[in-house]
Amino acid sequence: MAKGQLLAIISKGIEGARINFPDYPLGSGAPWGPVYVEAREARLFAHAALEAIDRAGFAIIPKELLPTAPAS
DSSP: OOHHHHHHHHHHHHHTHHHHOTTSOOSSSOOOOSOOOOHHHHHHHHHHHHHHHHHTTOOOOOGGGSOOOOOO
């Protein structure tokens, strides 16, 4: 999968994170405010996450390329 595709997918997830996961622990016990993360900011966070994954020596691959477990 191309880095641009991953960046777009992750950015969209970040944009709606506060809406889609309002009960995710904030640390203070208060819920997240129901607002979207600005698209430019979400793209920055997505880029930073992908770079961190790459620097740590990991790769993101499509599920269909993962080996399947043998049938028991």
